[in-house]
Each structure stands twice: as C-alpha cells, then as structure tokens.
Amino acid sequence: MATLPKPKSRKRALLVVNPKARRGTGSIRAAVEILRASGIDATETAISRDETMADLIRREAESYDLVIVGGGDGTLNAAAPGLVDTGLPLGVLPLGTANDFARTLGIAPDPSQAARIIAAGFQAPIDLGEVNGHLFFNVASIGFSAELAADLTEHAKKRWGKLGYGIAAARILARSQLFSAYLDHDGTTEKIRTLQVSVGNGRHYGGGMTVEETATADDGKLDFYSLEVDHWWRLLALLPSLRKGTHGRWDDVRAFQTTEVTIRTSRPRPVNTDGELSTWTPAHFRIRPKAISVFTPDAEKAK
Numbered sequence: 612m613a614t615l616p617k618p619k620s621r622k623r624a625l626l627v628v629n630p631k632a633r634r635g636t637g638s639i640r641a642a643v644e645i646l647r648a649s650g651i652d653a654t655e656t657a658i659s660r661d662e663t664m665a666d667l668i669r670r671e672a673e674s675y676d677l678v679i680v681g682g683g684d685g686t687l688n689a690a691a692p693g694l695v696d697t698g699l700p701l702g703v704l705p706l707g708t709a710n711d712f713a714r715t716l717g718i719a720p721d722p723s724q725a726a727r728i729i730a731a732g733f734q735a736p737i738d739l740g741e742v743n744g745h746l747f748f749n750v751a752s753i754g755f756s757a758e759l760a761a762d763l764t765e766h767a768k769k770r771w772g773k774l775g776y777g778i779a780a781a782r783i784l785a786r787s788q789l790f791s792a793y794l795d796h797d798g799t800t801e802k803i804r805t806l807q808v809s810v811g812n813g814r815h816y817g818g819g820m821t822v823e824e825t826a827t828a829d830d831g832k833l834d835f836y837s838l839e840v841d842h843w844w845r846l847l848a849l850l851p852s853l854r855k856g857t858h859g860r861w862d863d864v865r866a867f868q869t870t871e872v873t874i875r876t877s878r879p880r881p882v883n884t885d886g887e888l889s890t891w892t893p894a895h896f897r898i899r900p901k902a903i904s905v906f907t908p909d910a911e912k913a914k
C-alpha cells in the first residue's frame with residue numbers, strides 16, 4: 612500500500628513587535644503574508660503594561676513553535692532571556708534604527724526579505740554575551756559609548772535616526788575622559804587607562820561599527836577591546852578602523868579574544884548592553900555558547 616505524503620503541518624509563530632519601531636505596520640503586514648504563504652501563522656501579541664518582552668515569551672511559549680521579533684537591537688535584547696528560557700527559535704524582522712545583530716547574521720533590513728529567511732527554515736545556534744547576568748547580542752561597553760546611550764533619547768532616535776547618534780556622540784566625546792580600570796582575564800590582572808572598553812559577541816554594533824572584522828556570533832568567543840588613547844581626538848584617526856573592525860592593529864588599542872573577563876573600576880560605571888544601560892562595574896562578562904537558535908540565511912551553518 613502506498614504511503615500517503617504526510618500533510619505539512621503549519622507552524623505557529625509568536626510575533627512581538629516593538630511599538631516604538633521606526634518602520635510602520637505596512638512592512639510587517641507584508642512579512643506576515645509571506646510567512647502565511649509558507650505555512651507559518653504569525654500572531655502578533657502585545658506586551659501588557661506589567662510585563663517585559665521576556666515575560667510575554669515565557670507566558671506564551673507553550674502555544675508556539677517559534678518567536679519572531681520585530682524591532683532593532685534593543686528589542687532583541689529585551690527578548691533574549693525569554694528565548695534562552697523557552698528554547699524557542701528566533702526569527703528576526705529588522706525594524707529598528709540600529710539592526711546590527713541582523714547585519715551580523717547577514718539579514719538585510721528589509722522585513723519581506725527577512726520573512727523569506729524565516730520561511731526557508733534554516734536554523735543555527737548562536738552565542739550570547741552575558742554581563743552580571745544581563746544578556747547581549749552585539750556588544751557591552753563601559754565608557755563614552757555607555758554615556759552616549761544614556762543621552763540618546765527615544766525621541767532623538769526617531770527624529771534624527773543615525774544622525775542622532777552622530778550629534779550625541781560629538782557632544783559626549785567632547786567631555787569624555789580616560790578612566791582607570793583593572794582587567795582580570797585568562798589568569799592575568801592588568802591595570803589600564805582607557806576611554807572605552809567594549810566586549811563583543813557578534814561582529815557589528817552601534818549602527819555601523821565593527822567589534823572585530825572576523826568576529827562571529829557563533830565562534831564561542833567574546834572579542835574585547837579597550838581604547839587606550841592619549842586624548843579623545845585620537846578617535847578621529849581611529850574611526851575608520853573602528854568602523855571596519857581593524858582597530859586592534861593600533862598600538863593604543865588593546866584587543867584580544869576570550870570567554871570570560873572582569874572589569875573593575877574605582878567608582879561604579881554604567882555598562883551598556885546593546886544600547887541600553889543595564890548594569891554597573893564591577894562587570895563580569897562571559898560567553899554563553901550556543902545559547903539560542905536563530906533562523907539564518909546561511910544554509911551552510913544551519914543544522
């Protein structure tokens with residue numbers, strides 16, 4: 612007797628969209644349509660006032676096969692604990708001002724194209740970074756960029772977009788100062804004078820900056836760098852390298868790969884994770900290898 616082909620079962624996706632995302636609802640509707648045509652029913656669910664995005668994912672996990680997050684890096688960051696706890700795979704719809712993690716994965720900031728990547732169904736495990744229990748996709752920083760995030764309001768982001776970062780960056784840089792820190796990693800302790808310390812998980816961050824040109828979000832490593840410049844204006848010369856991720860070649864930049872590092876400062880300094888201030892020094896960073904599974908355009912990496 613011939614075996615009948617098994618009907619392809621439809622998949623249910625929990626769709627959470629950052630209500631403050633810069634891109635409008637039209638592009639989301641097109642993405643949802645592409646998903647439906649490929650057998651994925653996406654249900655957009657709003658976060659209620661007294662819960663976080665991670666709470667929502669945990670609460671709804673039982674009813675879904677995957678989670679699709681519409682937004683930028685900050686939105687993904689908010690979803691991260693819920694994804695780790697539930698083990699549901701993540702589809703990324705890049706709708707934010709900064710979509711650096713999508714870029715690290717090779718997902719263009721086009722919701723329809725991103726929906727086709729989810730529809731294709733290739734999943735791969737990726738690492739997350741963690742600092743004092745807070746997860747991050749791209750980078751965690753201490754120093755001037757952490758202050759930059761504090762200064763850049765949602766309003767400025769919406770109104771000025773990438774230009775907003777530029778204006779705020781110039782303002783912060785002009786009043787930035789070097790600070791001392793102790794660095795514990797791989798069995799050594801070093802005292803450093805730095806303008807900024809960054810610990811990256813993926814490759815891209817900050818709307819067009821690069822942690823390290825060969826870094827990936829699945830190499831099981833954190834990429835550390837510290838800008839040990841004499842004065843902030845040295846950054847103007849370093850900027851092209853910081854964008855390309857080749858700054859580790861300069862004498863006044865300390866850069867290395869590790870899986871765990873602690874940074875201690877004399878007074879507590881804020882730590883920025885993926886654009887949000889989330890914790891303070893002393894900051895203990897570690898890699899969380901293969902912490903979540905994502906839909907990727909890279910069929911080679913998919914398992």
Ligand SMILES: [Mg+2]
Pocket residue numbers: 738811812813826827828829830831832833834
């Ligand atoms: Mg990495």
